[in-house]
Amino acid sequence: MARILYKYLDITGAKYMVGNQNLQFTNASQLNDPFDCHPKLIDYSKVPSNKLQGWIPKEWWIEKEENDALNLRNSTWLCSLSKTNDSLLMWSHYCYNHKGVCIGLDIDRVIKSVPPMFGTTYVEPLVLDVQYKDIIERPNGYQYSKDIFSYQWRTKAKEWEYEQEVRLVIPNPSGLYASLTPQQTNQDKEFWDGREIRHYMPLNAECFESIYFGVNIEQEEKEKIVQYVRKKLNPQINLYQMEIDDNAFRLRPIKI
Numbered sequence: 001m002a003r004i005l006y007k008y009l010d011i012t013g014a015k016y017m018v019g020n021q022n023l024q025f026t027n028a029s030q031l032n033d034p035f036d037c038h039p040k041l042i043d044y045s046k047v048p049s050n051k052l053q054g055w056i057p058k059e060w061w062i063e064k065e066e067n068d069a070l071n072l073r074n075s076t077w078l079c080s081l082s083k084t085n086d087s088l089l090m091w092s093h094y095c096y097n098h099k100g101v102c103i104g105l106d107i108d109r110v111i112k113s114v115p116p117m118f119g120t121t122y123v124e125p126l127v128l129d130v131q132y133k134d135i136i137e138r139p140n141g142y143q144y145s146k147d148i149f150s151y152q153w154r155t156k157a158k159e160w161e162y163e164q165e166v167r168l169v170i171p172n173p174s175g176l177y178a179s180l181t182p183q184q185t186n187q188d189k190e191f192w193d194g195r196e197i198r199h200y201m202p203l204n205a206e207c208f209e210s211i212y213f214g215v216n217i218e219q220e221e222k223e224k225i226v227q228y229v230r231k232k233l234n235p236q237i238n239l240y241q242m243e244i245d246d247n248a249f250r251l252r253p254i255k256i
Contacts, residue, residue: 005081007103008094014101022200025077039069043138076171077199083164086251104210113204117174125168128154132161173199210238
């Protein structure tokens with residue numbers, strides 16, 4: 001059975017993603033949660049004696065490890081998806097008050113469509129289920145070194161649990177797929193921090209499994225997307241209109 005993950009987007013982002021058949025990756029330092037992928041999630045203070053070799057200052061080594069973790073954050077791009085398509089909060093926040101769309105992606109087909117040169121460290125993105133915590137546990141960065149990067153990439157505060165997030169993570173993506181967003185191209189800015197640049201992973205048409213239209217979407221925008229995806233993208237795609245459930249605080253999809 002296909003594993004479907006969902007991307008919530010405003011109408012501009014949706015048309016860009018569908019029209020260009022790609023998936024946007026954002027630098028880990030540019031996310032809307034300042035704790036995201038932060039080096040301080042890990043404890044580097046318990047330095048094993050063999051690391052210091054009897055002469056390296058402990059404080060120097062701790063600073064080195066924290067800087068390495070910070071550099072990892074600054075060189076990692078990720079894409080946030082969700083396991084659910086009916087979150088009222090995400091429809092309100094990411095879809096501009098339910099005026100946008102939610103795109104269902106067949107994640108297995110997404111991974112199969114990754115071009116050979118998208119990543120320089122890993123061939124394809126890591127698929128990580130986000131874990132939500134009440135407290136900052138700060139695991140020992142030396143004791144759990146095998147999984148420590150994964151911990152840094154996928155640990156978030158409990159307040160975000162409603163998002164049911166799954167992340168596609170790619171350290172050091174190839175510059176071949178880097179680009180400014182449409183909004184950035186309209187800005188009068190001479191130089192951009194490399195972390196502000198997005199990376200766009202190409203998608204095959206069959207990666208698009210479904211599209212859900214928001215309760216408040218403009219009919220004209222909806223028709224444009226419907227006509228495009230059925231004629232040029234994927235005729236087999238499942239299309240749904242989200243409606244308000246009369247008997248509960250929830251949304252229900254109606255197949256178009």
